[in-house]
Amino acid sequence: METILSIENLSKRFGPVQAVRNVSLEIQKGNVYGILGPNGSGKSTTLGIVLNVVNKTSGNYSWFGGTMQTHEALKKVGAIIERPNFYPYMTATENLELVCKIKGADYLKINEKLQLVGLIDRKNSKFSTFSLGMKQRLAIASALLNDPEILILDEPTNGLDPQGIHQIRDIIKMIAAQGTTILLASHLLDEVEKVCSHVLVLRKGEVLYSGRVDEMSANDGFFELQSDDLQQLQSVLLLLPKIEKCIEENGKLLVYLKAPIKAQELNRLLFEKNIVLNHLVLRKHSLEEQFLELTKSH
Amino acid sequence: MKRLLSIELQKIWKNRASRVLTLSYFILLTFIALIASIKFDLGPFQFHLAEMGIFNFPFxxxxxxxxxxxxxxxxxxVIVSMMANEYSxxxxxxxxxxxxxxxxxxxSKFLTVVVLSGISTVFVFVMSMILGLCFSSYNEIGIIFSDLDYILAYFVKLVGFFSFCLFLGILVKRSxxxxxFLLVWNILEGIAxxxxxxxxxxxxxxxEFVMQFFPLEAMSNLIVEPFTRLSVVKSIGTQIGIENFKNYGVxxxxxxxxIGWTVIFMLMSYNLLKKRDL
Known part of the structure; x- marks a missing residue:
């Protein structure tokens, strides 16, 4: 696997505030990474540091194995940070021409990318006349001009209406499908769950979790059970060796496991103890639940 | 270098306010030529500014x-706002x-400053040459091309001044x-x-020895005022008893x-940019 970006023990302090604390991360080619965290958890600061706009306090990062300087490496990166920044008095095309000059990309890419994000009809309109959704799409077009090896998106759907969010999400999925590595920072969990394969969870500048999305929760899920007598069910369950704990919620019993157990096996065990279930579901935590769990318990 | 320059010129040229200001600057420069047409006709006393010697080479x-x-x-x-806009x-x-x-x-910003100053310098040179050839009483090659250090001083003065503006744009971030701030600085130098x-x-x-090291004072000392050098003004001065030993050279x-200040301003700008988190 080719490493695109590696971050080692990166820290950033703004006066008394520790914005990022010892963040480490490896980005491999072809994966889609999500950085999750509540507002102010250090997502944008971390991205700002590797994109050369925020100075690190300590730690290291290197692009493409450290063979080139950051600003040279950024020629192979496409990034948008927070809000779309363009010259309001220039048209979409003129703005992209400027970006082409900076990145050393071909002008021919401009129409191709405008087509991709659906702005070709407005290419000669001034940037100041664009709606927020169009500005954000222009930013994506601009980030894609150099056919980057990695696309970095920081809150790409912030402040957009449902259609806008949907359009951006479709574009991201399309880009991910082409095999481009993506690093997506967001606090919208379903967004990350839908597109990302790996996730980094930050809170107050610290890494809480780093790894695959589907391995985020340590156990393999939990059971939702219901029977006529919940008390009896609970006391029987707690005698079983593989059960860690039971929590009653909305008239159902949530059963957490120490070791994996199959639904049919659990059902049989309970039936042998004369308990008939009227509800049995094996559930996995949604990313949102896992995220809340993580950020709460630490 | 061409790339950096074309990036910056596109930013300026596509901005209508900057374009209008730049164009009006060069148009106003040509209006210096209109001084030639200043003429008073007071019966027996005729006054034609162009013939008072202001267009004589090398003056x-x-x-x-x-x-x-x-x-x-x-x-x-234009220069302050091209920098401040990048922030806003x-x-x-x-x-x-x-x-x-x-x-x-x-x-890219500094190159633009140098290029704009250069164009302005060439512009003034060509215009002066034309005006001089039309109105000067002396047309010998040796005289025409003497005292050209004023042109050099003009260029250095513009580059220095615009570098100061650029630095202020980065420092203050608002045009x-x-x-x-530039005005305040000017007043501070005056107070000093x-x-x-x-x-x-x-x-x-x-x-005077100390003051010459201040940036704006140094820039203004590059080209001292030329009016008291005019023969008319000079002769009035001698008549009322003021002897003038001013040094008019560059x-x-x-x-x-x-040049030192220009270097300092650019280094400080770079340092500011390097230290700041955006």
Whole structure:
């Protein structure tokens, strides 16, 4: 696997505030990474540091194995940070021409990318006349001009209406499908769950979790059970060796496991103890639940 | 270098306000030629400014560069706002993310300053040459091309002044405040001058020695006012008993001081940019 970006023990302090604390991360080619965290958890600061706009306090990062300087490496990166920044008095095309000059990309890419994000009809309109959704799409077009090896998106759907969010999400999925590595920072969990394969969870500048999305929760899920007598069910369950704990919620019993157990096996065990279930579901935590769990318990 | 320049010129040229200001600057420069048409006809006494010797070689180099330098404020506004806009549009951040290095960013701004100053210098040179050839009483090659150091001084003065503006733009981040700061700085230099002259060194020339190291004072000393050098004014002066021993030439020390300030302003700008988190 080719490493695109590696971050080692990166820290950033703004006066008394520790914005990022010892963040480490490896980005491999072809994966889609999500950085999750509540507002102010250090997502944008971390991205700002590797994109050369925020100075690190300590730690290291290197692009493409450290063979080139950051600003040279950024020629192979496409990034948008927070809000779309363009010259309001220039048209979409003129703005992209400027970006082409900076990145050393071909002008021919401009129409191709405008087509991709659906702005070709407005290419000669001034940037100041664009709606927020169009500005954000222009930013994506601009980030894609150099056919980057990695696309970095920081809150790409912030402040957009449902259609806008949907359009951006479709574009991201399309880009991910082409095999481009993506690093997506967001606090919208379903967004990350839908597109990302790996996730980094930050809170107050610290890494809480780093790894695959589907391995985020340590156990393999939990059971939702219901029977006529919940008390009896609970006391029987707690005698079983593989059960860690039971929590009653909305008239159902949530059963957490120490070791994996199959639904049919659990059902049989309970039936042998004369308990008939009227509800049995094996559930996995949604990313949102896992995220809340993580950020709460630490 | 061409790439950096074309990036920056596109930013300026596509902005209508900057374009209008730049164009009006050059149009106003040509209006210096209109001085030639100043004519008073008071019966027996006829006054034609062009024939008072202001367009004589080599004096014309001095006169025109002095007058042209007054108009530099037009370009100063363009330069301050080209820097301050990058902050207010957030495009400085975007440019850096789009792989421009901080060094390249400053270089592109400075190159633009040098190019605008260069165009203005060539413009003044050509215009003075034409005016001189039309009105000068002396047309010998040797005289025409003497005292050309005023043109050099003009160029250095513009580059120095615009570098100062650029630095203020980066420091203050808002064009109006940066221009205000320039004004405040000007007043501060004036106060310092007064203090030195009347309080610290009332009986010596030490105040001038110290003042020449201040940036705006050094720039203004590059081309001293030419009016008292005119023969008419001079003869009036002698009649009422004022002897004038002013040195009108371009002082080389001042050229080096201004170049020094230009370097300092650019280095400080780069350092500011490097240290700041965007």
């Amino acid at each position: 014309i180099w001095h006169f025109n560069t002095y007058i042209a330098a007054i108009l530099k404020f037009f370009l100063a506004i 549009y957030g495009t400085l951040k975007q440019n850096l993310i789009d792989s421009l290095s901080k060094k390249e960013f400053i270089a 109006a405040f940066a221009l205000g 001058k007064g203090l030195l002259k009347f309080q610290l060194f009332p009986n010596s020339n030490n105040d 002082p080389w020390l001042e050229i080096f001081i201004v």
